[in-house]
Amino acid sequence: MKTRRYIEMMDTTLRDGEQTSGVSFSASEKLALAQLLLTEVKVDRVEVASARVSAGELDAVKQITRWAANAGLLDKVEVLTFVDGQASLDWMKASGAKVMNLLTKGSLNHLTHQLKKTPDCHFADIQQVIANAHQLGIQTNVYLEDWSNGMRNSPEYVLQYLDFIRTQPIRRVLLPDTLGVLTPAESYTFVHQLVTRYPALHFDFHAHNDYDLGVANVMEAIRAGAHGIHLTVNGLGERAGNAPMASVIAVLRDFMPEVRMGVVEKSLYQVSKIVETFSGLRIPDNKPVVGDNVFTQTAGIHADGDKKNNLYFNALLPERFGRKRSYALGKMSGKANIENNLRELGIQLSEDDLKKVTQRVIELGDLKEVVTREDLPYVISDVLHTSSVSSRVEVLNYVLTHSKDLKPSATLRVRIDEEQFEENAQGDGQYDAFMNALKSIYSRKKMVLPMLTDYAVRIPTGGRTDALCETIITWKSTTNEFKTRGLDSDQTVSAIKATQKMLNTLD
Numbered sequence: 001m002k003t004r005r006y007i008e009m010m011d012t013t014l015r016d017g018e019q020t021s022g023v024s025f026s027a028s029e030k031l032a033l034a035q036l037l038l039t040e041v042k043v044d045r046v047e048v049a050s051a052r053v054s055a056g057e058l059d060a061v062k063q064i065t066r067w068a069a070n071a072g073l074l075d076k077v078e079v080l081t082f083v084d085g086q087a088s089l090d091w092m093k094a095s096g097a098k099v100m101n102l103l104t105k106g107s108l109n110h111l112t113h114q115l116k117k118t119p120d121c122h123f124a125d126i127q128q129v130i131a132n133a134h135q136l137g138i139q140t141n142v143y144l145e146d147w148s149n150g151m152r153n154s155p156e157y158v159l160q161y162l163d164f165i166r167t168q169p170i171r172r173v174l175l176p177d178t179l180g181v182l183t184p185a186e187s188y189t190f191v192h193q194l195v196t197r198y199p200a201l202h203f204d205f206h207a208h209n210d211y212d213l214g215v216a217n218v219m220e221a222i223r224a225g226a227h228g229i230h231l232t233v234n235g236l237g238e239r240a241g242n243a244p245m246a247s248v249i250a251v252l253r254d255f256m257p258e259v260r261m262g263v264v265e266k267s268l269y270q271v272s273k274i275v276e277t278f279s280g281l282r283i284p285d286n287k288p289v290v291g292d293n294v295f296t297q298t299a300g301i302h303a304d305g306d307k308k309n310n311l312y313f314n315a316l317l318p319e320r321f322g323r324k325r326s327y328a329l330g331k332m333s334g335k336a337n338i339e340n341n342l343r344e345l346g347i348q349l350s351e352d353d354l355k356k357v358t359q360r361v362i363e364l365g366d367l368k369e370v371v372t373r374e375d376l377p378y379v380i381s382d383v384l385h386t387s388s389v390s391s392r393v394e395v396l397n398y399v400l401t402h403s404k405d406l407k408p409s410a411t412l413r414v415r416i417d418e419e420q421f422e423e424n425a426q427g428d429g430q431y432d433a434f435m436n437a438l439k440s441i442y443s444r445k446k447m448v449l450p451m452l453t454d455y456a457v458r459i460p461t462g463g464r465t466d467a468l469c470e471t472i473i474t475w476k477s478t479t480n481e482f483k484t485r486g487l488d489s490d491q492t493v494s495a496i497k498a499t500q501k502m503l504n505t506l507d
């Protein structure tokens with residue numbers, strides 16, 4: 001049997017990913033992510049910073065290298081450096097990092113117009129930096145910046161460069177499509193040309209996503225013989241970003257059985273969520289593999305087909321990533337969507353009642369209202385005039401204050417079963433103060449509230465909901481994750497309504 005070729009994965013979320021406009025990771029966030037990426041996601045290497053950037057960046061790299069040295073992983077931590085005499089090397093020394101990814105010029109255009117040097121002069125500078133690094137016990141990989149344009153416009157320069165670099169004590173040659181301009185066909189041709197001509201060199205391919213071709217280009221570069229690839233979590237990166245890790249891993253696993261890799265598929269969703277929080281950049285709901293809605297069937301026909309011999313099955317199963325399939329509720333729902341959601345809630349309805357509830361969900365969808373699974377008991381009670389909604393908990397009264405230069409506060413009275421409780425608290429905002437008062441009441445009852453993991457506010461347009469504000473809160477308990485929704489003309493009140501629904505879902 002043919003052995004599968006191992007592809008090295010280098011994660012550059014902490015270097016190239018941080019080049020996303022508006023993103024800046026703190027030192028502790030960088031440390032936590034480097035640890036997670038190397039020990040749980042199990043990428044082969046992480047690039048954690050560019051040299052010389054800032055004092056905070058130096059502190060972050062010091063923390064990472066201290067941890068990595070203790071964990072025996074120091075050779076997996078990389079820093080981008082420049083051809084700048086001793087400056088980057090001094091920074092490397094101070095940071096404790098032992099692998100540098102030296103940024104050199106991969107196109108004659110960049111070399112001539114940015115560095116204003118001749119190839120010979122550039123090669124001499126590079127040779128000096130590599131030799132000095134070697135003396136400091138620092139290993140070198142070389143980036144050929146703008147390599148893709150170099151292959152198109154000055155291929156003789158690229159070959160001249162590689163003839164030079166193969167004589168140097170370097171470990172890897174990193175081929176960036178710096179501006180994300182390659183087509184898949186070119187990615188294959190260019191990588192294949194170099195892999196064939198320089199069989200002793202190790203080539204990494206580094207894709208950018210300017211034409212949304214990052215994943216396709218990575219596939220073709222690997223097919224052409226690239227030994228490693230560079231990825232970022234959630235596709236973070238300058239401009240349109242880099243090749244997104246979760247998509248690339250899924251594609252390689254499902255479509256390229258001839259290669260293998262160390263990355264743990266089950267960890268991809270977790271790391272994606274953490275990077276979403278640390279970067280402050282929300283993942284689009286339709287982002288493959290990690291987006292909120294990518295395992296949600298909306299159309300009634302699809303939901304129906306899922307229960308009939310799994311007709312809409314594909315290999316991209318949510319369970320591979322620790323996720324679950326769900327069924328949206330709205331105007332495209334059929335009975336199957338409603339049934340699936342009711343099953344999760346442990347509710348059974350007769351065929352006739354199911355039709356009535358389905359009809360109401362469709363009407364609400366027409367009004368642009370979002371219906372969550374946890375809304376269904378309210379819809380049922382409204383349509384069937386039953387008391388299927390638990391009203392164990394009722395928010396009876398509250399006063400919320402907001403004033404200049406004073407902390408917002410809340411006074412709250414709730415009924416839980418037959419007992420009433422009152423509590424005051426402060427918070428960073430009115431809703432935070434409300435939640436703090438609520439948490440105090442629940443801790444008196446020795447009960448823990450689920451964690452609020454997302455809070456989305458929307459002003460639905462059109463229909464009857466013109467002036468209303470909709471708050472959808474995502475909660476995470478020890479056993480599951482769910483959403484509740486509140487609708488009111490006041491934003492805080494809509495959040496409180498969503499919160500009361502959450503309280504009534506608790507056992």
Ligand SMILES: CC(=O)SCCNC(=O)CCNC(=O)[C@H](O)C(C)(C)COP(=O)(O)OP(=O)(O)OC[C@H]1O[C@@H](n2cnc3c(N)ncnc32)[C@H](O)[C@@H]1OP(=O)(O)O
Pocket residue numbers: 016019050051052053054080082083084103104105114115145176178
């Ligand atoms: C492939 C990539 O994504 S490359 C990303 C590289 N990383 C970064 O740029 C990190 C963020 N950058 C920074 O913090 C800063 O730009 C620094 C600290 C690197 C340099 O800052 P400054 O000294 O203020 O220089 P500035 O950013 O204005 O210009 C860059 C200089 O580097 C030079 N330069 C460009 N490429 C290289 C290179 N590979 N090696 C050495 N110098 C280079 C430019 O020619 C320019 O020099 P000049 O001032 O003599 O014209």
